[in-house]
Amino acid sequence: VEGAFHLSCDDPAVYHAITSSTKKIWEAKFAEAQQIVAEYEKESLCAALAKSESLLWIYSMEHTNTAFETAMSCYMKLEEITIDMNEACKPPSVLSSIGSFFGSTKKISAEEQASMTNNYIETLVALADISGGIAMLLLRSQQRMKAAYRLRKAWKFYQEAYELVMQHEEWNQVIPKDDVKAGEDSESINAVWDNLIKPSPTDESLSGKDLRIRNIVGRLIFGRGLFCYTISMLPKSLQWLVELIGFSSDRKQGLHDVLSATRINPSPRSDWARAALGTIRYFFFDETEQAMSLVEEMLKETENSPMLCMIIAGMYRVEGKIEESSAKYREAYEYAAQVPSYQLTAHYELGHNYFLVGEWEKAAPLIKEYLENSKSPNFKAFGGYKLGVCYWVLEGKDALEKIRPLFNKVINEWKRPRMSYDAYAARHCQKFLDNSAFSELHILFVEIGNFEDAKLFDRGEEKLKQVEHLLASKPHRANEKGLYLYWKGHLLQKTEEHVDALKTFNELVQLYDEIEEDKWIVAYAELESVEIFIKLENFEKAQMVLDQLKKRSGYDFEKHVSMRIKKLQSKISRHSKQ
Structure with missing residues (x-):
């Protein structure tokens, strides 16, 4: 040829x-x-x-x-x-x-x-x-x-x-x-x-x-x-x-x-x-x-x-x-000297680490560097939302002129319709633009989620107490109460206080019909309940909760939940055989 x-x-x-x-x-x-x-x-x-x-x-x-x-x-x-x-x-x-039909063989x-x-x-x-x-x-x-x-x-x-x-x-x-x-x-x-x-x-x-x-x-x-x-x-x-x-x-x-x-x-x-x-x-x-x-x-x-x-x-x-x-992210940045785009990603991930532990002033420039220079659509929408959170915590209303154009970019340019984190970020950016502010509860929930992801459980618990005080001081929507219950149950699950975690998650599930925006917290609560039941070797209840979760739809992070459902179903099947 x-x-x-x-x-x-x-x-x-x-x-x-x-x-x-x-x-x-x-x-x-x-x-x-x-x-x-x-x-x-x-x-x-x-x-x-x-x-x-x-x-x-x-x-x-x-x-x-x-x-x-x-x-x-x-x-x-x-x-x-x-x-x-x-x-x-x-x-x-x-x-x-x-050979050819007409030629020699x-x-x-x-x-x-x-x-x-x-x-x-x-x-x-x-x-x-x-x-x-x-x-x-x-x-x-x-x-x-x-x-x-x-x-x-x-x-x-x-x-x-x-x-x-x-x-x-x-x-x-x-x-x-x-x-x-x-x-x-x-x-x-x-x-x-x-x-x-x-x-x-x-x-x-x-x-x-x-x-x-x-x-x-x-x-x-x-x-x-x-x-x-x-x-x-x-x-x-x-x-x-x-x-x-x-x-x-x-x-x-x-x-x-x-x-x-x-x-x-x-x-x-x-x-x-x-x-x-x-x-x-x-x-x-x-x-x-x-x-x-x-x-x-x-x-x-x-x-x-x-x-x-x-x-x-x-x-x-x-x-x-x-x-x-x-x-290790710093090492990745150093070793990727021939690929500047990968260096930007390494710095973005390093910035996310700072974001998790509440070092906003260190997180902001690294996230901003990525947003301004990376050609990749990855992380743009959620990164823009995180940068806006950093600006708000550091400067409050003085940061409005920086946050508004940033959040408009998240909504109109960076959001990809099939990406769960993009949709979640755009929703919260729009809510900020409507109110010209993040609520005190919103920032507290961001901090709690970050601290729990970083396994800084004592700091997460301190923030939960602040949320509890705010919720007790005046009436709030079921959505805010639901977020509190989820992060409380998540903390209890992470610290292996299984019985209290299950009680908290069950209380949250009962609020499902009243929660308007963040219905994903119910799906995540059920996922974590399944994980607890597997640890307790109660596979029948684990399967029951998982079957209930499979019927839910139309919430943030649904694709991520689907992957975790697959993982947990495999675990249940594997342990049941044993």
């Missing part, structure tokens, strides 16, 4: 270059990542894909039109050539002969048949990766229908390639066959984490042929596994996507495939698989200590990765280790 790449590439230098390029992506050194594979990208399909992936990462961090067009153009050109190659190397259905030997099959698998995996990359670009630019079409194509390519590899006597041997399972009912948690925290050793004696097999099969197993698990976890609001793709998910198989991909080494996906499965087990299985050990180990293996610093900084924040979190 004219303009095609070499398939059957058995030059070890190509695959070593791809491995080195992948490490540079972890370090957010994208120019170096591209330079490493530049020597091979015009000849090797695998190397050209590695370049495309670096362009995808650039767009994900910069979010500029130029970066989008560059990455999309690269993928589209690559796809055009790969489709022709895929057709050219498609093997006959049986080992016989092929060309005999295909067993060796040629095997070569065609190998090349065909390589092009299938490449086409799947290309469609997956294009889907990610489209999703990030909010083109969801086009992205769904691309995901469907990616899945079909992965499936066809997987079926061929399963029948391939040689390539099938690369996939681990032992009994280590990564499913939700796994009893081999230690074995799973042993595989993740300590990477599989690399056999330095592998030939170019062996390296090629690991490159292709590793990408296939990771792509298929992550696809399976991600689709299985979609909330109800996105089930249309599953139906459009024509996909029946298998969560356990997805987890197992991602675990297998961690052990196909060297492969450009082995470290991504470790990070992906570690993240899944952190968020959905609550295996916090092991997940943090994994990220710390991966930080040792890479040179100053800002992405890994950002990941562990987020974990530290969730655990209430705000100082450690802030230190």
